Amino acid sequence: MLVWSRSGRAFVWALFALVFAPLVLAPLAILGIAAFAGDWNSVLPASWTSENIREATAGTNYDSLVVSIETALGASLIAIVVGTWAAIAARTAPRFVRRLTDAVFHLPVAVPSVVVGLGMLVAFSDGPILLNGTKWIVIAAHAVLVVTFAYSTVSAGLDRTDAAFADVAASLGASAARVLLRVRLPMLLPSITAAASLAIALSMGEVGATIMVYPAEWRTLPVSVFTLTDRGKVLLGSAVTVVLLVATLIVLLLVGLLKGRVEERKRRR
Amino acid sequence: MTATLTESPIAAEPVPVPVRASKARGGASRALWVLPPLVLAAGFFLYPLALVVKQSFVDKNEHVGLDVWRDVLNSPSFGDALWNTVEIAVLSTLGCLVVGFFLALVLSFVPFPGARAVGRIVDTVLAFPSFLIALAFTFLYGTAGVVNAAADNLGLGEPLVGFLYSPWCVVLAEITFYTPFVMRPLLAAFALVPRDRLDVAASLGAGPLLVIRRVLLPEAWPALAAGGSLTLLLTLNEFGIVLFIGAKDVTTLPMLVHAKGAVTFDYPGACVVAVVEVALSLTLYAVYRFVFSRTGAGRAGLVA
Numbered sequence: 341m342l343v344w345s346r347s348g349r350a351f352v353w354a355l356f357a358l359v360f361a362p363l364v365l366a367p368l369a370i371l372g373i374a375a376f377a378g379d380w381n382s383v384l385p386a387s388w389t390s391e392n393i394r395e396a397t398a399g400t401n402y403d404s405l406v407v408s409i410e411t412a413l414g415a416s417l418i419a420i421v422v423g424t425w426a427a428i429a430a431r432t433a434p435r436f437v438r439r440l441t442d443a444v445f446h447l448p449v450a451v452p453s454v455v456v457g458l459g460m461l462v463a464f465s466d467g468p469i470l471l472n473g474t475k476w477i478v479i480a481a482h483a484v485l486v487v488t489f490a491y492s493t494v495s496a497g498l499d500r501t502d503a504a505f506a507d508v509a510a511s512l513g514a515s516a517a518r519v520l521l522r523v524r525l526p527m528l529l530p531s532i533t534a535a536a537s538l539a540i541a542l543s544m545g546e547v548g549a550t551i552m553v554y555p556a557e558w559r560t561l562p563v564s565v566f567t568l569t570d571r572g573k574v575l576l577g578s579a580v581t582v583v584l585l586v587a588t589l590i591v592l593l594l595v596g597l598l599k600g601r602v603e604e605r606k607r608r609r
Numbered sequence: 610m611t612a613t614l615t616e617s618p619i620a621a622e623p624v625p626v627p628v629r630a631s632k633a634r635g636g637a638s639r640a641l642w643v644l645p646p647l648v649l650a651a652g653f654f655l656y657p658l659a660l661v662v663k664q665s666f667v668d669k670n671e672h673v674g675l676d677v678w679r680d681v682l683n684s685p686s687f688g689d690a691l692w693n694t695v696e697i698a699v700l701s702t703l704g705c706l707v708v709g710f711f712l713a714l715v716l717s718f719v720p721f722p723g724a725r726a727v728g729r730i731v732d733t734v735l736a737f738p739s740f741l742i743a744l745a746f747t748f749l750y751g752t753a754g755v756v757n758a759a760a761d762n763l764g765l766g767e768p769l770v771g772f773l774y775s776p777w778c779v780v781l782a783e784i785t786f787y788t789p790f791v792m793r794p795l796l797a798a799f800a801l802v803p804r805d806r807l808d809v810a811a812s813l814g815a816g817p818l819l820v821i822r823r824v825l826l827p828e829a830w831p832a833l834a835a836g837g838s839l840t841l842l843l844t845l846n847e848f849g850i851v852l853f854i855g856a857k858d859v860t861t862l863p864m865l866v867h868a869k870g871a872v873t874f875d876y877p878g879a880c881v882v883a884v885v886e887v888a889l890s891l892t893l894y895a896v897y898r899f900v901f902s903r904t905g906a907g908r909a910g911l912v913a
Contacts, residue, residue, distance in 0.1 A: 367745035450894035457659025545738025
């Protein structure tokens with residue numbers, strides 16, 4: 341207990357509400373209101389409509405939604421495979437290699453997303469690998485941006501799991517592949533799904549790199565929101581944002597369910 | 610389970626053997642396994658970055674030299690963008706530290722019914738895209754926004770005309786979005802403070818402010834340092850919020866990279882700005898890693 345008097349506590353709580361309400365609650369609430377607002381010229385909308393939400397899930401916006409989900413799943417899958425691989429392999433590698441891997445996979449955090457996008461444009465607009473103008477440049481940029489979170493989450497998971505289990509399995513004669521598939525990866529499952537959720541959430545909301553590299557036929561939902569609001573269609577933009585948040589939540593719930601199913605199977609074996 | 614494996618003499622006996630055997634196979638083969646992900650990272654991340662640096666020295670007519678650098682560094686738009694970026698990042702970080710400290714303090718030590726739900730709301734904001742906050746701000750503080758309309762209804766006029774397009778609005782939006790990044794390590798650090806210590810301090814006559822200064826602040830320093838430097842790094846690189854608020858006068862370095870690279874297709878110019886931006890944030894990142902390794906703030910709940 342920090343504040344002992346009743347009046348003192350009431351004062352602190354009032355101050356908390358005064359900071360929290362306008363700073364966190366109001367922005368979240370206002371987007372929900374805007375998504376369903378028909379006519380809005382005063383404090384609160386004069387009329388309500390679901391027209392915006394319908395438009396946000398139809399036509400080009402629907403296409404963008406599919407693009408966003410495909411990009412997020414593709415980029416996250418690549419990032420999870422590469423990040424997990426790097427984290428596990430670095431663990432047993434010599435000290436120098438391990439430090440190098442650590443540095444390389446932590447670096448994207450420090451590089452602005454627009455610069456990652458610019459690098460993609462400069463590197464893959466011509467030459468042996470031509471990605472510019474295809475959806476792969478968007479997916480590659482997203483994968484680069486989220487792989488660092490996959491790597492650090494799985495690394496942290498490795499820190500918490502006990503290496504003795506893998507050593508015991510190996511001492512009992514299990515092959516390296518069997519140890520990896522039956523001991524190490526199952527033990528890392530919580531951190532891998534956590535990394536996947538984080539990667540998907542980040543990728544679904546990514547703007548900076550996407551807006552640098554996206555081709556016309558591969559426009560993600562956040563870029564659509566920007567073009568809409570840029571043209572003054574702010575109400576429709578909020579509706580699309582709400583659709584984006586709901587879609588992200590649904591994908592994350594599905595990842596959670598998948599994790600539950602895998603754990604269930606593990607328990608039955 | 611773990612304890613029995615490592616402590617019981619029977620189980621401990623055979624364990625070192627395979628470890629030594631695999632070590633005998635040499636570090637080389639184990640190092641080889643790291644190669645595939647490293648090659649991918651080099652090809653899709655390091656190589657493009659290196660090309661960005663190289664491109665900044667080659668102008669549009671393929672002349673190699675420092676011409677592009679001279680042009681960009683001397684342009685007023687670059688100086689403005691650099692100053693705006695640093696100013697907005699520093700102000701936002703300070704704001705996040707103050708607000709985050711206060712909110713975490715109340716949630717931890719003056720809890721109210723529903724405090725846990727509030728904590729969860731804060732956690733979900735972490736997973737949201739940052740442009741969402743900027744979009745919400747246009748409805749709240751725009752010329753025809755809620756605050757102006759409400760003030761007009763009360764006969765106060767429209768106090769916030771132009772606020773949306775000022776740097777202050779960007780700072781406020783970034784404080785909203787990044788405060789959870791400071792709160793999370795702070796909440797973790799506060800959870801480790803024994804409650805008895807506060808009670809003892811209070812029973813010896815210390816007021817809340819003295820307890821905060823003498824008991825809680827020392828515990829909070831590592832979390833504040835780690836959360837603060839991460840926030841400073843992220844606000845330096847923030848793009849979505851500035852883009853969506855779309856104020857003409859508030860150009861930051863990432864906005865300049867976007868304008869040169871994706872709007873006017875001036876790749877060399879964009880690369881120069883990008884190199885400056887990356888150098889700035891890498892320096893900060895090095896400081897962050899240093900603080901991070903010194904204080905062990907990673908265990909306090911920070912991801913990166």
